[in-house]
Amino acid sequence: MIERIVITGMGVISAAGLNVPETLDAFAAGRRNVGAVPSGVSPLDFPVFAVRDLPAQTESSPSSRTFLLACHALDEALTGAKLGRDLSALRVGVCMGTTVASQLNDMGFYTAFRQGGDVPMEPVEHFLKSNLADAIAREVRAAGPCVTVVNACSSSADAVGVAADWIRAGLCDLAIAGGADELNRIPICGFGSLSVFSKELCRPYDRDRQGLNLGEGAGLLILESEASARRRGVATSVFVAGYGAACDAHHLTAPRPDGSGLETALRTSLAEAGIQPQDVAFVNAHGTATRDNDKVEGSVLARVFGPDIKVLSTKGFTGHTLGAAGALEAAFSVMALLSGWIPASPGFVNRDDEIPIGVVRERTTVTGRYAVSTSLAFGGNNAALVLGRDG
């Protein structure tokens, strides 16, 4: 019987910061490191949250930006968990979420293919070595279960849930779980075509919200059985208490209007954690700032937790990081549980009459032991994670 799935390390990288301390600084200061789409990515003109100072890495073979982001967060997470880069002596699984990194979408290769003649095959060879979870597993010499979850915007929340299930099932003792995604031409063009971008800074849950801003980043958690952490002599006070997932079965890109899928995911996660809604100190909402997402999600959160629940959206600091979002926000939730405060939700000014809750406008003290992080995704995926802290 596995007692608990504890979190012994975490790493984050996004426009808000290159690690946990930098991110907390940005949260405290309300700093929004937004900019234009980096040159060479796409000529479209929307504000985005890019990681400006990604340290270069030269030794690893697969070197996509997504992989570099993941490796950067991985190092912070491993250091926090008192682990090195060689985990071959442990029973380790790797579960990573992504969107862009799962596609063979190299524009140079495809342009040459369309033109005929000499087509470079290096991008294909590179792609075939770049399955994100597999690449991370090779980095750390992990030999346990290995999966890249491609559930669109809930990918890494689901990855954390899957990894926790692996440990409970005894498939591994320790798992690297999270997600990564880079700013890339495909989602920039794609979300642009869906008319869900805001031309201004995003305003999650605000009455006048105009849409989302894309971002990039990575969030990784080191999950372990409590026994494994104890064996390694690593103390921690935080854990994954519950996970729930449910599908809308409604539409490819729009959430089910009644939010029943998200509600099922939330209630499942709370039941798994063995807690009641009133035990939850705050919710880190998916909060993309699209009209549909915030309206449906806000209604469900009010229905499950009541209208006074403290809610925040960190998309105003990071943009929507797609496959990285769920794990990043799970990590942010853990950071808040440990530090005792949640930041103001950037961009939120006016309550929307159609949404029965608002997000916090100022830095807010939180005292409870549990936090919930929600993710809604293309395809109707809904995921909820309950993160806990010892009292």
Next chain:
Amino acid sequence: MNIAGIGVVGTTGRGVASLEAALNRGWTAPGLVDIRGSAGERLPVYAVPPEVLSDKTVLAKARRADRFTRMSVLAAWDALQDSGLAASVDRTRLGVIVATALGPHATTFGFLDGILDFGDAAVSPTAFSHSVHNAAASYIAMTLDVRGPTLTLTHFDFAFHEAVSLARTWLAANRCDAVLVGAVDELGSVMQFVCGRMLRPAADGRIKPFDFSVKPESVPGEGSVFFMLTRDNAGAAYGRLGAVSRDHSAVRSTGQSVQLLDACGLAKNETAYRTALMPGTLTAGYAPLFGSVMTGSAFHAAIAALMLKRQYRYAVPVAENPHGLDLCLETGAAVVDQVFCTRLDCAGRRGTLHLSAVR
């Protein structure tokens, strides 16, 4: 886990009966396609015929879906129908896991066409939303009204193995009462080009699973296979799908066993299969029927399930046997207690699915 139902969409057609007919018929020559962008080069392929994907009733909610999704929806639908549980299963307690190596790449390239032809600001939102890897799972959920967890995963070598393992975990954790778990991969024109460049197409159209060659030959294929898995015996009850082993030493062969080898020419070197053989066990491999597919383990799992349910063996479609293996050479009734489906990746790492008969 109990295999309650199976759905198959492949070059041999749609449905378990079409797969069984192909097994009884034996090897048939692949089709030949012109490799786009090449100077008259042709590639042997096992493609899914277009008419197989034309069911307007089942695909009513997937009218705009691509081939990748259509293959998935039809196989998932058939698995549920085949189980006989369609009317009784609680859709809030039904999960979906889709395994794929390459995802809907033809749609991704179609989206790139839009960027190249019309510019970044004038691409098709439909092409974008369908290029997302989990579009197929979404359409399965919409078509079958699945309200439980749905998850799409990728891995180039063991995607189906990981999906089965996860289904087992979900059932054990009581996340679902049943899981539709399957695999899908397609062979679009770009991938045909890639296969022509990176693989060694079999000149005679025959995959030779027992060559264990340092330079194996392939015939690229495509398709989708889904399984309706339940915790306890229910539905059509093909057999039990047990442990997913990544370590050969953990597998125990007892009774009348058959080992199915996934060797299909996709690995650069297949010599490692020799060390993966289970001594004294009847050996078979059916990739010559459905082609070289990264998620081909799912086809072999379906064939294994048929062997167990029918208590039947099928002669291997290509019997070239340079290493003198004890091959399954005859089709007919036989006691089959267990089937092991083994796949190796390029590095020689092993994944084995263990299926056993319901007694």
